[in-house]
Amino acid sequence: xxxxxxxxxxxxxxxxxxxxxxxxxxxxxxxxxxxxxxxxxxxxxxxxxxxxxxxxxxxxxxxxxxxxxxxxxxxxxxxxxxxxxxxxxxxxxxxxxxxxxxxxxxxxxxxxxxxxxxxxxxxxxxxxxxxxxxxxxxxxxxxxxxxxxxxxxxxxxxxxxxxxxxxxxxxxxxxxxxxxxxxxxxxxxxxxxxxxxxxxxxxxxxxxxxxxxxxxxxxxxxxxxxxxxxxxxxxxxxxxxxxxxxxxxxxxxxxxxxxxxxxxxxxxxxxxxxxxxxxxxxxxxxxxxxxxxxxxxxxxxxxxxxxxxxxxxxxxxxxxxxxxxxxxxxxxxxxxxxxxxxxxxxxxxxxxxxxxxxxxxxxxxxxxxxxxxxxxxxxxxxxxxxxxxxxxxxxxxxxxxxxxxxxxxxxxxxxxxxxxxxxxxxxxxxxxxxxxxxxxxxxxxxxxxxxxxxxxxxxxxxxxxxxxxxxxxxxxxxxxxxx
Numbered sequence: 001x002x003x004x005x006x007x008x009x010x011x012x013x014x015x016x017x018x019x020x021x022x023x024x025x026x027x028x029x030x031x032x033x034x035x036x037x038x039x040x041x042x043x044x045x046x047x048x049x050x051x052x053x054x055x056x057x058x059x060x061x062x063x064x065x066x067x068x069x070x071x072x073x074x075x076x077x078x079x080x081x082x083x084x085x086x087x088x089x090x091x092x093x094x095x096x097x098x099x100x101x102x103x104x105x106x107x108x109x110x111x112x113x114x115x116x117x118x119x120x121x122x123x124x125x126x127x128x129x130x131x132x133x134x135x136x137x138x139x140x141x142x143x144x145x146x147x148x149x150x151x152x153x154x155x156x157x158x159x160x161x162x163x164x165x166x167x168x169x170x171x172x173x174x175x176x177x178x179x180x181x182x183x184x185x186x187x188x189x190x191x192x193x194x195x196x197x198x199x200x201x202x203x204x205x206x207x208x209x210x211x212x213x214x215x216x217x218x219x220x221x222x223x224x225x226x227x228x229x230x231x232x233x234x235x236x237x238x239x240x241x242x243x244x245x246x247x248x249x250x251x252x253x254x255x256x257x258x259x260x261x262x263x264x265x266x267x268x269x270x271x272x273x274x275x276x277x278x279x280x281x282x283x284x285x286x287x288x289x290x291x292x293x294x295x296x297x298x299x300x301x302x303x304x305x306x307x308x309x310x311x312x313x314x315x316x317x318x319x320x321x322x323x324x325x326x327x328x329x330x331x332x333x334x335x336x337x338x339x340x341x342x343x344x345x346x347x348x349x350x351x352x353x354x355x356x357x358x359x360x361x362x363x364x365x366x367x368x369x370x371x372x373x374x375x376x377x378x379x380x381x382x383x384x385x386x387x388x389x390x391x392x393x394x395x396x397x398x399x400x401x402x403x404x405x406x407x408x409x410x411x412x413x414x415x416x417x418x419x420x421x422x423x424x425x426x427x428x429x430x431x432x433x434x435x436x437x438x439x440x441x442x443x444x445x446x447x448x449x450x451x452x453x454x455x456x457x458x459x460x461x462x463x464x465x466x467x468x469x470x471x472x473x474x475x476x477x478x479x480x481x482x483x
Contacts, residue, residue: 029327032125034068038327040334042073043088043098045081045105045381050374055351062344067333081105089115089322096325097335099381100150102312107142107320108418111149116320117328118147126332127151130339133384135406141314144418150318151335154384156284156402157314158307158409161209164281164291166274167298169193169200180302183208184248186278190257193277202257204269204276207443208249209304212236213412215419215472218312219439220432221460222419222472226308230413231480233472235465237442238457246453249445263441271295283307285401286394293393307409311418317381339384346389348382351375364392417479424471427464434459 030036052075060070076084085098085105100107100116110116123131130151131139138152163186165177173196175189190202212223215233223236236242252258259265269276271294281287283301291299319338321331337344350357356371379385386399395401421428438456441447457465 029329032329034330034333037064037068037070038330039070039072040096040325040327040331041094042071042334043085043095044073044075045078045099046075046378047077047376048075049376051351051356051370052375054355055347055375058347058352059344062347063334063337066337066341066344067330069327069330069334071334078104092324094324094326095322096327096331097319097321100315100318100320102315107150107315107318108144108311110320111144111147112418112420115323116149117323117325118149119151119321119332120147122321122328122332123148123151126329127336129341130336130384133340133387135403137309137406137409137411138314141309141311141411141415142318143416150315150320151339151383152314153317153319153380153382154339154386155317155380156307157309157406159310159313160283160307160409161304162281162283162287162301163278163304164288164299164301165278166200166276167300168274169197169277170300177300177302182304183245186252190252190255190277194255194257197277200275200277201259202277203252204279205259205262205265205267205444206280208245208445209280210236210242210245211305212239213308213310213414214312215414215417216421216428217432219443220428220435221465222468224412224414224476226305226412231476233469233476235457235460235469237453237460243449243453246442246445246449249443250448251445253445258445262444263446271299280304285405286398289393289395307405309409309411309415311412311415314415319383335383338382340387342387342389345383345387349377349379349388351377359389360392363389364394365389366392414476416483417476419472419475424464424468427468430463431460431465431468434463 030038052073056071056073063069063071081099082104088095089110098105100110102108119127134152134154135157137157138154139148142148142150142152163180169175170177173192175192177189180186180189193200193202207219211226213226214220214236215222215224221235221237222233224230224233225239249258253262259267269279271291274295274297281291281301283303288299288301319335321328321335325331338348339345350365351371353359355368356375357365357367359365379388386402390396390398434456438452438459442449442452442456
């Protein structure tokens with residue numbers, strides 16, 4: 001109850017602050033004109049970089065020339081971004097642009113509460129260049145009740161879980177991974193690794209893959225099926241495929257293929273430490289090359305399903321314009337440049353040519369030590385990836401493969417449906433507490449699902465499960481009628 005009280009207070013304050021902001025400040029926007037120079041404040045997620053100040057000097061020379069605006073980019077580290085942005089939003093601080101997503105600075109929640117501006121008209125007026133370049137699936141799937149509240153980064157639009165393997169161990173033991181299409185197919189390979197590699201954990205801890213489109217957070221029970229009756233919201237922990245998959249994971253746990261402390265461990269299994277055989281990852285074209293480069297040894301993959309377009313995948317990396325922005329038109333002009341202008345996009349991502357990277361005669365690039373040590377930016381979080389320069393060892397058709405991957409991705413049945421949780425906020429808080437208690441151990445195979453799933457589902461029902469499912473189904477049916 002204490003958590004619910006705090007959440008309610010924060011939302012109340014947020015509503016009040018936003019109402020005050022919408023009442024109009026004394027400062028005026030320069031509107032569509034660029035005659036007056038403005039400074040835009042941009043909150044970005046990522047580890048602060050030593051050379052950011054030098055790069056932003058170059059950025060500002062360019063943006064001043066193009067749109068008569070300079071950018072004050074404030075980077076907040078991964079672990080603090082969410083909490084800091086919540087405080088900034090609640091306080092009503094004036095800023096212009098912020099990173100938002102399904103997993104940090106929650107896009108749907110902030111959009112529904114009025115923290116972000118609706119962008120449809122602004123984009124039509126000042127974002128025409130990027131609108132031509134961004135995959136339409138991003139722009140359509142990220143709309144909430146017909147309005148776009150942030151600009152999605154153009155990248156892989158589909159989400160595909162894969163199993164990735166330490167290929168040194170695959171080759172050393174002459175293992176055949178060509179027939180691995182599910183977690184259950186791993187059994188004979190894991191047995192070999194367990195018997196012959198005493199210093200290797202066969203499975204680097206991961207949550208079991210379950211074939212659902214989850215509403216709200218992934219671990220919560222509310223979900224739509226991807227096959228069968230896809231228009232019915234269900235408790236995925238009551239589905240047969242969930243019991244079957246978790247039984248497999250628990251068998252692996254009992255056989256020692258998974259670490260004993262899997263349910264509580266925070267080990268991130270860094271790629272550069274080859275103490276694992278198989279792990280689960282989210283794929284994008286040529287991801288194995290990127291992972292192999294980071295690891296220092298070869299990594300190969302097998303897909304667990306075809307790529308699907310989920311709400312979480314279209315809202316995985318976005319830039320929103322704040323409701324408190326005094327210059328939303330100029331902010332949109334900057335986002336348009338960021339997502340369509342190759343020079344600006346590469347400058348922000350790779351740093352200064354000759355200082356942070358070198359360019360070869362064929363247009364490909366290679367990093368210099370200054371980029372690796374002092375300007376290593378989260379590329380996926382900044383904007384359109386498909387206008388970035390290729391590295392000299394990248395496949396020449398890398399961006400074409402991204403476009404092909406996106407074209408072949410299947411929209412989830414619930415793509416574009418954003419649940420308004422306000423009518424059942426109390427029940428969801430209670431269900432979240434129950435889920436936190438049971439799901440980590442179940443999804444990682446650490447407990448027997450035949451014993452724990454019934455107990456878990458009983459507590460979910462006591463916490464108000466049916467009421468939440470009914471509300472989701474009601475809103476989904478209403479949304480579906482309008483499609």
